[in-house]
Amino acid sequence: MGNIKNTGEKGVAKVRAHRKxxxxxxxxxxxxxxxxxxxxxxxxxxxxxxxEEDQKKANQLIENCLAVPNNSIRIGITGVPGxxxxxxxxxxxxxxxxxxxxxAILAVDPSSSISKGSILGDKTRMQELVKESNVFIxxxxxGDSLGGVARKTRESIILCEAAGYNCIxxxxxxxxxxxxxxHSMVDFFLLLKLAGAGxxxxxxxxxxxEMADAIVINKAExxxxxxxxxxxxxxxxxxxxxxxxxxxxxxxxxxCSALDQTGIEEVWVMFLEYFKLVHENGFWSTNREKxxxxxxxxxxxxxxxxxFYLSPSIKEELAQxxxxxxxxxxxxxxxxxxxxxxxxxxxK
Amino acid sequence: MGNIKNTGEKGVAKVRAHRKxxxxxxxxxxxxxxxxxxxxxxxxxxxxxxxEEDQKKANQLIENCLAVPNNSIRIGITGVPGxxxxxxxxxxxxxxxxxxxxxAILAVDPSSSISKGSILGDKTRMQELVKESNVFIxxxxxGDSLGGVARKTRESIILCEAAGYNCIxxxxxxxxxxxxxxHSMVDFFLLLKLAGAGxxxxxxxxxxxEMADAIVINKAExxxxxxxxxxxxxxxxxxxxxxxxxxxxxxxxxxCSALDQTGIEEVWVMFLEYFKLVHENGFWSTNREKxxxxxxxxxxxxxxxxxFYLSPSIKEELAQxxxxxxxxxxxxxxxxxxxxxxxxxxxK
Numbered sequence: 001m002g003n004i005k006n007t008g009e010k011g012v013a014k015v016r017a018h019r020k021x022x023x024x025x026x027x028x029x030x031x032x033x034x035x036x037x038x039x040x041x042x043x044x045x046x047x048x049x050x051x052e053e054d055q056k057k058a059n060q061l062i063e064n065c066l067a068v069p070n071n072s073i074r075i076g077i078t079g080v081p082g083x084x085x086x087x088x089x090x091x092x093x094x095x096x097x098x099x100x101x102x103x104a105i106l107a108v109d110p111s112s113s114i115s116k117g118s119i120l121g122d123k124t125r126m127q128e129l130v131k132e133s134n135v136f137i138x139x140x141x142x143g144d145s146l147g148g149v150a151r152k153t154r155e156s157i158i159l160c161e162a163a164g165y166n167c168i169x170x171x172x173x174x175x176x177x178x179x180x181x182x183h184s185m186v187d188f189f190l191l192l193k194l195a196g197a198g199x200x201x202x203x204x205x206x207x208x209x210e211m212a213d214a215i216v217i218n219k220a221e222x223x224x225x226x227x228x229x230x231x232x233x234x235x236x237x238x239x240x241x242x243x244x245x246x247x248x249x250x251x252x253x254x255x256c257s258a259l260d261q262t263g264i265e266e267v268w269v270m271f272l273e274y275f276k277l278v279h280e281n282g283f284w285s286t287n288r289e290k291x292x293x294x295x296x297x298x299x300x301x302x303x304x305x306x307x308f309y310l311s312p313s314i315k316e317e318l319a320q321x322x323x324x325x326x327x328x329x330x331x332x333x334x335x336x337x338x339x340x341x342x343x344x345x346x347x348k
Numbered sequence: 349m350g351n352i353k354n355t356g357e358k359g360v361a362k363v364r365a366h367r368k369x370x371x372x373x374x375x376x377x378x379x380x381x382x383x384x385x386x387x388x389x390x391x392x393x394x395x396x397x398x399x400e401e402d403q404k405k406a407n408q409l410i411e412n413c414l415a416v417p418n419n420s421i422r423i424g425i426t427g428v429p430g431x432x433x434x435x436x437x438x439x440x441x442x443x444x445x446x447x448x449x450x451x452a453i454l455a456v457d458p459s460s461s462i463s464k465g466s467i468l469g470d471k472t473r474m475q476e477l478v479k480e481s482n483v484f485i486x487x488x489x490x491g492d493s494l495g496g497v498a499r500k501t502r503e504s505i506i507l508c509e510a511a512g513y514n515c516i517x518x519x520x521x522x523x524x525x526x527x528x529x530x531h532s533m534v535d536f537f538l539l540l541k542l543a544g545a546g547x548x549x550x551x552x553x554x555x556x557x558e559m560a561d562a563i564v565i566n567k568a569e570x571x572x573x574x575x576x577x578x579x580x581x582x583x584x585x586x587x588x589x590x591x592x593x594x595x596x597x598x599x600x601x602x603x604c605s606a607l608d609q610t611g612i613e614e615v616w617v618m619f620l621e622y623f624k625l626v627h628e629n630g631f632w633s634t635n636r637e638k639x640x641x642x643x644x645x646x647x648x649x650x651x652x653x654x655x656f657y658l659s660p661s662i663k664e665e666l667a668q669x670x671x672x673x674x675x676x677x678x679x680x681x682x683x684x685x686x687x688x689x690x691x692x693x694x695x696k
Contacts, residue, residue, distance in 0.1 A: 059682050066676045151681050158679070207555075209589075241586055289674050296673045299684035300666075301653070307688065308652055318648075325644045326637050328414045331506070333499050334407050336647030340655065347695045 025057050029064040035164045037136055047155045048141045062155050065162035072166045073275060074157065076182040078173070078208070079192030084218045085171055086126055087258040088192055093129045095268045096167050102134045104165035106156055108172045108182050109140035110149045136165055147302055150181040154295065157185065183211045184294055187284060188274055191215045193235070195227035210242055213251055213274065216267060220255035228255045247283040249274055308343065317342055373405050377412040383512045385484055395503045396489045410503050413510035420514045421623060422505065424530040426521065426556070427540030432566045433519055434474055435606040436540055441477045443616045444515050452513035454504055455488035456520040456530050458497045484513055495650055498529040502643065505533065531559045532642055535632060536622055539563045541583070543575035558590055561599055561622065564615060568603035576603045595631040597622055656691065665690055
């Protein structure tokens, strides 16, 4: 029996592998459009795969799904480790489900491939949401670069939306440039904070506060409530220092307790207000178009630089010029001109 | 007599043109090193010239001057029009002269070539400084791009330093990216402000405050004094929101009246404190090296992009992809890959 069971497991794996190979892009597309969660998961696996054949399929899938009109809500959520992102998303997710939305939860965490301490990696942290049929949770794709992770996540959004998930929550953690990447793929950017010892604003990463459409101070509960309310006032004052946003929205500050489920409903109401505003003033659609253009230009620039900087002969020349530039032996401008002249010569 | 005078003027111009042509790079270099102001002015004209022959000479000159070790002080000064930059620089310049320094005043104003309303364009705004033998004033170079203007200014710094000017003040106005350019060529970045009606911080350009090593509130005089002192407190509080700077310096806020010459000496003392710190902690030299590397990398990237984006066939392809990307007909990433594949094909 034990023997049978063992081969049985292998057998199932074989059947599964077989089945996975057989499905066509067309079939997978229609299963996604029908909202089949397993088809969606499989499609994202294709997007994340490095195999050339998978990438071709993924490209075709994305193209099919791009054609599906959608009116989704894309929310970026950031905050340092320990701020309670998982608990917050669990509480927020339940509120959104109650509003009859389908929720997809994705993550951008370029560090996950190295540290394996991925956000969302441990799905059990969202014990209740994970059981819901209208919820789809996917941990951060692994990838050697932020660019790679960002691309995979951005294409996963398209797939989730095609599968009928009309509220996409994208979690990220305050490392490197990941916030900028997430900010450039969402409609609304939420910064989750904790009330500290009066120095909430100190040591905050440059630019993050400028990107935030809302700052929500979590763990406003028990002994911490007073400090949270004090922090709220400080953040409100700090936000006033920034110039008005292009979206016509005045960034909001609020407090919540994800643990006690207080202040969460208010966050959802704020989202609704925001989306009403940006649909009315046209920012929503122009912003999405701009984001598409941004990722196109960004990727073109990245690939162009890769092509240049990864060329072995350029690398060698560059290092030599860099050393002369550092030692004040040549003007940086002239060095750059000479290097480019070399590149053009090499290309011929 | 009138007749003779007329031809005489032309004759002088001819002689001057003749003399200008005859001087060699070697001769010009030694005149610069001897501190001759007219040679310095002429060298900067070469740097600013678009003629190929002049550029070659300029490159050689820069290379000669780069070899001269210097221990100069490079200060960037920014502020919106009307803040009193010229009066401030006039007052500050006199203080620096009194400290036995030679002062060169340059400007980065990419708008000057269009609007002709150049900062420093009207030298008479610094009526007293312009008469001083130890002062060299040069208006912003004209140039179609910020990159061009920045390069010319940066190379002019090298020439001024070789000519013995050991304090370089670089003025810029809050337009476009010029602050970032100036910040990347100076040791110390000073933001000049006015006390307004309590909303000093509102509407401030993103990132400028983060770059400032000091905020000096000008026109702290008469009726305005109270407001200036209030603004000082507000800016001090606002600066605390930012993370510590790499240079180990805590940005300072002070008030001054350039008109009444109060608070100017204090600015000079602050510079001395700053330079003492950054020489001691090593930031000064590593920063200069980093700035060289920055301009090298920046220029390489710019030239690389120019080579790509200015190619007519790329332009055409790019426009087509951009339109498909905007209409959600192709994923931005795939579009970028296809465009790069086309570029590599074209290059062969």
